Amino acid sequence: MMRLFITLLVLVIPFPSLASAQVLSNYPRETIEADVSTREVPVGGNFSGTRVVIFGTIENSRQTTADEGIYDIAVVIAGPRETLTARHKANVAGLWVNTSSFTFKNVPSYYTVLATRPVADIAPKPLLLQLGIGFDNLRIVPDTAAGAKEAGDFRDAILRVKAQQSLFREDPAGVAFIGRSLFRASVDLPANAPVGEFNAWIYLFRKGELVGSPYKTKLDLKRQGFERTVFNVATVYPFWYGLLSVGMALTFGFLATFLFRRT
Amino acid sequence: MAQGLDAAPRPTRHRSPDPPLAQTPRADGMETFLPVYLPIAELSVDLLLIIAIGAAVGFLSGLFGVGGGFLITPLLIFMGVPSTVAVATGSNQVVASSVSGALAQWRRGNVDFKLGTVMLLGGLVGSTVGVFVVAWLKRKGQVDLFISLTYVLMLGVIGSLMLVESLNAIMKTRKGQPAGPLREGHSWLDRLPLKQRFHRSKLYVSAIPPAMLGIFVGFLSAIMGVGGGFVVVPALIYMMRVPTNVVIGTSLFQTIFVAAYTTIMQAWQNQSVDAVLAFLLVIGGVVGAQLGVRAGQNLKGEQLRAMLAAIVLAVAIRLAIGLILPPGELYSLAPAVAGS
Numbered sequence: 001m002m003r004l005f006i007t008l009l010v011l012v013i014p015f016p017s018l019a020s021a022q023v024l025s026n027y028p029r030e031t032i033e034a035d036v037s038t039r040e041v042p043v044g045g046n047f048s049g050t051r052v053v054i055f056g057t058i059e060n061s062r063q064t065t066a067d068e069g070i071y072d073i074a075v076v077i078a079g080p081r082e083t084l085t086a087r088h089k090a091n092v093a094g095l096w097v098n099t100s101s102f103t104f105k106n107v108p109s110y111y112t113v114l115a116t117r118p119v120a121d122i123a124p125k126p127l128l129l130q131l132g133i134g135f136d137n138l139r140i141v142p143d144t145a146a147g148a149k150e151a152g153d154f155r156d157a158i159l160r161v162k163a164q165q166s167l168f169r170e171d172p173a174g175v176a177f178i179g180r181s182l183f184r185a186s187v188d189l190p191a192n193a194p195v196g197e198f199n200a201w202i203y204l205f206r207k208g209e210l211v212g213s214p215y216k217t218k219l220d221l222k223r224q225g226f227e228r229t230v231f232n233v234a235t236v237y238p239f240w241y242g243l244l245s246v247g248m249a250l251t252f253g254f255l256a257t258f259l260f261r262r263t
Numbered sequence: 264m265a266q267g268l269d270a271a272p273r274p275t276r277h278r279s280p281d282p283p284l285a286q287t288p289r290a291d292g293m294e295t296f297l298p299v300y301l302p303i304a305e306l307s308v309d310l311l312l313i314i315a316i317g318a319a320v321g322f323l324s325g326l327f328g329v330g331g332g333f334l335i336t337p338l339l340i341f342m343g344v345p346s347t348v349a350v351a352t353g354s355n356q357v358v359a360s361s362v363s364g365a366l367a368q369w370r371r372g373n374v375d376f377k378l379g380t381v382m383l384l385g386g387l388v389g390s391t392v393g394v395f396v397v398a399w400l401k402r403k404g405q406v407d408l409f410i411s412l413t414y415v416l417m418l419g420v421i422g423s424l425m426l427v428e429s430l431n432a433i434m435k436t437r438k439g440q441p442a443g444p445l446r447e448g449h450s451w452l453d454r455l456p457l458k459q460r461f462h463r464s465k466l467y468v469s470a471i472p473p474a475m476l477g478i479f480v481g482f483l484s485a486i487m488g489v490g491g492g493f494v495v496v497p498a499l500i501y502m503m504r505v506p507t508n509v510v511i512g513t514s515l516f517q518t519i520f521v522a523a524y525t526t527i528m529q530a531w532q533n534q535s536v537d538a539v540l541a542f543l544l545v546i547g548g549v550v551g552a553q554l555g556v557r558a559g560q561n562l563k564g565e566q567l568r569a570m571l572a573a574i575v576l577a578v579a580i581r582l583a584i585g586l587i588l589p590p591g592e593l594y595s596l597a598p599a600v601a602g603s
Contacts, residue, residue, distance in 0.1 A: 037417055043300060044300065045299055045539075047300040047307060048298035048299060048300070048309070083474070084597070084598065085598070086594055088594055089594075089595070091589070091591075094587060095587065096586060096588075097405075097428075098405070098408065098595075117319060149370050152507070157593075158596060160592075161592065161594060161596050162596070164592075191298065191300070192307070194305060206453070226304040226539075227300055227539065228302070230302045230538050231302040234534050234538070235534055238530050238532075239527070239530070239531045240530045241536070242526055242527035242531050242536060243527060245527075245530060245538050245541055246355065246358055246523045246526050247524075248538065248545070249356070249541065252549050253358070253359040253360070253362025253363040253366070253545075253552075254362060254363075254366065255549070255550055256550060257370075257553070259551075260367075260553040
């Protein structure tokens with residue numbers, strides 16, 4: 001009789017914690033929807049860099065305000081991959097000479113990470129490494145075998161030089177929530193950004209865990225107009241392009257002489 | 264619902280308006296006023312700055328009879344243009360400024376076509392050899408160092424020699440002596456075979472020295488990405504004893520062809536000629552060259568030589584400093600060259 005009573009009691013009295021867990025697991029899973037403001041960035045004669053806005057929303061957001069901080073967002077934008085040679089200078093008999101060099105394959109020509117917090121605080125290191133989020137977690141390994149210290153020095157140098165050229169950037173306050181589910185981030189593509197296809201990944205984290213699959217989108221830096229024509233001729237018909245360039249120079253040389261004779 | 268209270272206080276995530284668009288940092292720290300995008304160099308430069316550089320170098324090329332490649336290539340690299348593009352585009356600009364200058368000189372009867380053609384034939388041979396040497400050095404990974412050392416050595420030696428000689432000449436004219444020590448006989452050069460008469464230069468000498476000079480200049484032009492005027496001008500003056508006024512026109516004449524050959528080869532093999540950049544340099548350059556030729560009319564030969572010597576030496580010293588002073592950044596990045 002007593003046991004039955006306890007059993008009933010257990011069934012009837014709602015345990016608050018258990019109940020909320022029940023609610024949570026029934027709560028619809030969050031997903032990200034996002035897009036970039038410009039899918040195609042025209043690179044023409046007056047291109048001097050541009051800003052692209054990435055905006056998105058968390059479906060089924062559990063935040064009640066923008067500042068609640070349940071979620072972390074990391075946006076990674078990577079330009080076309082390139083094979084880089086990094087050289088190190090040393091003093092040889094009074095002259096600064098390239099003494100060692102390593103080749104690095106598949107280095108992003110452009111790499112920007114924007115996040116709601118310092119990347120290291122968002123998720124555990126192994127996960128960040130796996131996803132390649134942040135300067136410390138981007139895979140840059142020399143092509144040939146190198147000592148750990150040397151490889152590290154070269155890696156740091158690539159990150160440093162690229163950051164100096166405004167091609168690499170990590171901004172721990174680059175993504176802002178502007179509502180309980182709406183967020184935005186703006187990416188600067190400098191004038192020296194390589195032309196080609198850029199990938200943008202948007203990751204959603206909650207309590208250090210990746211939620212759902214990242215949202216992936218693309219943007220294309222495309223040469224346009226006269227600049228596009230010049231580039232195409234230069235690569236498709238290089239010999240004729242060379243002749244044309246010389247012809248242009250000759251024409252202007254003659255023209256200047258002719259004009260100056262008249263004056 | 265009190266859960267908002269126990270959430271840890273966090274900095275606000277609102278952030279608007281956006282910060283100003285980050286400008287690409289420039290080596291010279293100057294603002295870009297009229298940006299123009301270079302399709303091959305893949306960067307944006309200031310339209311007016313490029314035209315001004317073209318005009319300044321064109322002025323010097325008209326004044327001294329040098330193509331100006333030895334100035335324009337380092338300047339472009341300093342502005343952030345990739346070195347391969349700077350070398351190739353520089354030679355394209357040299358074509359225009361040397362045509363413009365050569366025509367102006369030709370109207371004044373200052374071109375020795377025969378002498379120029381002999382040097383030109385040698386130049387094509389030398390240039391072809393130089394292209395192979397450059398390819399070999401690229402595989403060795405030391406092409407940049409070799410180019411810098413060649414620049415410092417050639418510009419340093421030639422600049423010093425010219426400066427000493429021209430200053431001596433100026434001192435002599437100040438003392439009332441005639442400035443003309445350049446016609447004191449040719450020593451061993453007179454004994455070589457294949458003697459030719461070069462009317463315009465008032466010379467009767469062997470064709471071997473100018474041909475050898477052409478080979479050497481062609482070789483240098485392939486390695487340094489220059490027309491070679493800064494070598495031809497002093498060599499013709501001091502070794503061949505050609506009158507200064509004829510030297511400039513003749514040097515410009517052969518520079519046209521060497522630079523055109525280099526431009527086509529660079530465009531064909533490396534796709535490194537930026538036509539937009541070249542066009543802007545040319546616009547400034549042709550005008551500058553005409554003004555330079557006019558300015559040169561009012562200057563004496565030894566004064567011209569002293570000024571050219573000073574500029575050549577200044578570039579040599581600037582490049583030497585780059586080799587000797589510890590660089591701010593020990594590491595450099597470059598697109599990997601296939602096969603290196």
